Amino acid sequence: MDCPPGVQAGLNALAKTEAFIKVLQGEVATRNLLLDDVNPCIGFLYDKTLKHQHGNDSIIALYNEDYSVNECGALATFLRVQSEWPHGLEWKEEKRRWQTKG
Secondary structure, three states: OOOOOOHHHHHHHHOOOHHHHHHHHHHHHHOOOOHHHHHHHHHHHHHHHHOOOOOOOOOEEEEHHHOOHHHHHHHHHHHHHHHOOOOOOOEEEEOOOOOOOO
16 A cells, blocks of 8 residues: 555555455444444544553553544554554553543
């Protein structure tokens, strides 16, 4: 796949692949969402995720409280697709983020 420059452009290109579409359909069904509600979220996921960075540990954490249900569906799709690649990143989905007192 030839990816256009830029992270969001690359995500947009990946979202058009057969592998992504297949996983997305499964996520939409599992989460009881509508494809027409999840698809628009793809176009701004990179900017949205930049606002919710919580440090760097060895496993990516998708915190549901940081995103709408449709955004979570789209993000989980990207994470599932990449986890099947050689050297894909580990990830987990969590209902809430536990804050530590500082």
